[in-house]
Amino acid sequence: MNPPRNPQESKYHQANWKEPLLFEMSVSGKIAHRLPAVEDEVKSLAGSLDAMIPAGMRRKQSPNLPEISELQVVRHFTRLSQMNFSVSSGIYPLGSCTMKYNPLINEQAALNPGLSWLHPYQDVSTCQGALELMWELEQWLAELSGMDAVTLQPPAGAAGEFAGVMIIRAYHKQVMNEGDQRKEMLIPDAAHGTNPASAAMAGFKIVVLPSSNEGLVDLDALKAASGPQTAGLMLTNPNTIGVFEKDIGEIAGIVHDSGGLLYYDGANLNAIMGISRPGDMGFDVVHMNLHKTFSTPHGGGGPGSGPVGVKEKLTELLPVPRIAKAKDGRFDLNYNLPRSIGKVHGFYGNFGVLVRAYTYIYALGREGLRRTSETAVLNANYIAHHVSQIRGFSLPYSPNTPRMHECVISAENLAEETGVTAMHVAKRLLDLGVHSPTMYFPLIVPEALMIEPTESESKEEIDLLIGAFKQISNEAYSNPDIVKSAPHSTALRDLDEYRAAHPKTLTLSWRMHQKRTAK
Ligand SMILES: *Cc1c(COP(=O)(O)O)cnc(C)c1O
Secondary structure, eight states: OOOOOOGGGOOOOOOOOOOOOHHHHOOTTOOSOOOHHHHHHHHHHHHHHHHHSOGGGSOSSOOOOOOOOHHHHHHHHHHHHHTSOOTTTSOOOBTTTOOOOOOHHHHHHHTOHHHHTOOTTSOGGGOHHHHHHHHHHHHHHHHHHTOSEEEOOOSSHHHHHHHHHHHHHHIIIIISOOTTOOOEEEEETTSOTHHHHHHHHTTOEEEEEOBOTTSSBOHHHHHHHOSTTEEEEEEOSSOTTSOOOTTHHHHHHHHHHTTOEEEEEESOOTTTTTTOOHHHHTOSEEEEOTTTTTOOOOOTTOOOOOOEEEOGGGGGGSOSOEEEEOTTSOEEEEOOOTTOOOOSSSTTSOHHHHHHHHHHHHHHHHHHHHHHHHHHHHHHHHHHHHHTTSTTOBOOSSTTSOOOSOEEEEOHHHHHHHSOOHHHHHHHHHHTTOOOOEESOSTTSTTEEEEOOTTTSOHHHHHHHHHHHHHHHHHHHHOHHHHHTOOOSSSSOSOOHHHHTOGGGOOOSHHHHHHHHHO
């Protein structure tokens, strides 16, 4: 047996390559791959395509792309990946983001040529298997969330929220004939930032609900804010503190009595799979992030998938096309839904992501999904218990209430007593081989560190994380400078948080780089 790892002895050190850009490596005439048979076919096709494209729309000169060999490309991206941190290199406890292991069997399924080479314009008679996969996935997600129908079209959680609140808008307007009277969307102050953004994009006025002392929805504030102008309430449950809203029955009653609908932000279903369902809690609309709970890779902007589930009375408003199963078992695409909110994404959603999520659910089955949630919750509570006992850290809001899939630790005491902030802690964690938790969110917790281990991590790995927090606390009270000057062992150090997040100072393309260096 290997001896347990101790963060003090951690050998973690990121590679630091002086890696040029592909454009800088480019040598005219170099080529990455040559497939002779295909090349002839492409030439004859290109010849005929040339004739088909009107002269005015043809490119005058070939695009300026780097010319390099295949091995150069492989080494380039491998080196860049070694200068990065990923869930494949270490624990990545980014709360709310559910950075779980992406099982390789998902990739194998998605690479199946019968699925990966499909064209969205193919006749439905030639892709019955793909339609069946999507139809079944819809059924499974409906079952898991307690909804009556699901669309797989939205390409992200935020896109699912947007589709969901558009459905709520259409319901009040077209089904209930209430005109534009219901203008307000209620959103707790602990909500994910995409909630108010999606609701505002759909034309709603945002009414912010303050959290109670326990970090839950304040029932009196909710009662005071609900009325004939209320379109709905957007809620995350378990909420962003990681606590289950125990009053959810009463909350649903208040909103429904005022004529509003309940929207469930189900970006994180990781605590409740096979245990409780938004539909049974009284929610009318829910989105689910396949790239979080259902293990498809994410980060860097996509592709993701944010399916939306609705209750029976809202199914006619779902985006088109709907996947339909006929009596003879054949599948078709149904565009004939006059009250549909329309399309929210090209074609049918990010199909490759759907295949991965399907594989994940299929591999785990009903029992496996439930055990996944139980393990994720156990892991988060183990961390909440141990990290909150370390000097400088605490567990604000209902410290004696169990956490669900994540916990929010505050470094407020540490910052006051040593000057070491949550930001310093996050950077020092990198030196110890642990990716930073989500930080300064939710906004109601000062010096917040939101930790979500997921079910993927073993006890050994979680103990390493807890040990890293202990080490950082010891350092903060004895030698704070070592924490404040971290990270020391990453490829890049001393990052300027402001510049790193500011579009004006980032060079985002080769063209921008050329323009900036020409000056
Ligand atoms: C991640 C997340 C979202 C948004 O999902 P995206 O796919 O990033 O758009 C919304 N709400 C919560 C609680 C989340 O964690």
